[in-house]
Amino acid sequence: xxxxxxxxxxxxxxxLARCRLARGWSQQRTAAELCAAAGVPTLSRHEVSxxxxxxxxxxxxxxxxxxxxxxxxxxxxxxxxxxxxxxxPTRATGPGRAARASTSPAGRTGPGRxxxxxxxxxxxxxxxx
Numbered sequence: 001x002x003x004x005x006x007x008x009x010x011x012x013x014x015x016l017a018r019c020r021l022a023r024g025w026s027q028q029r030t031a032a033e034l035c036a037a038a039g040v041p042t043l044s045r046h047e048v049s050x051x052x053x054x055x056x057x058x059x060x061x062x063x064x065x066x067x068x069x070x071x072x073x074x075x076x077x078x079x080x081x082x083x084x085x086x087x088x089p090t091r092a093t094g095p096g097r098a099a100r101a102s103t104s105p106a107g108r109t110g111p112g113r114x115x116x117x118x119x120x121x122x123x124x125x126x127x128x129x
Contacts, residue, residue: 012080013054019070020048027052030069039066057084 020030028047035043038061050056058066063081067074 007087010076010080012057012077012084013052015072015077015080016066019072020052023070023097033069034062034065037069038062054084057081057088096099101127 021028025033027048031043031045031048034048035041043062047056051062053060058081060078063075063077066072067077
């Protein structure tokens with residue numbers, strides 16, 4: 001008999017959308033709630049959309065605040081984000097294009113803040129670097 005297969009983490013994008021819709025919030029409202037909680041005025045509904053469509057994966061800073069604002073355990077979001085990063089197709093760099101090195105400035109802290117996250121939208125594009 002084979003051992004049971006451990007459950008796969010939920011896909012991050014659909015998970016975020018379900019949690020947002022369960023609260024009856026628009027992407028705009030979600031962005032506003034995140035900005036208010038984190039004290040960062042620069043997150044837009046476009047970034048929330050990118051996260052939900054899995055075009056980008058939020059970094060540790062925003063994962064922490066998403067957990068707080070949406071009432072989801074941080075470990076659930078972190079596992080889904082890690083799975084999304086692992087599943088992301090790798091992009092080949094074309095001729096004459098060097099892979100971009102990401103820098104990670106220190107400074108902001110928040111729930112779930114981890115090294116290697118970015119500022120601003122707080123997301124890392126899937127499949128880069």
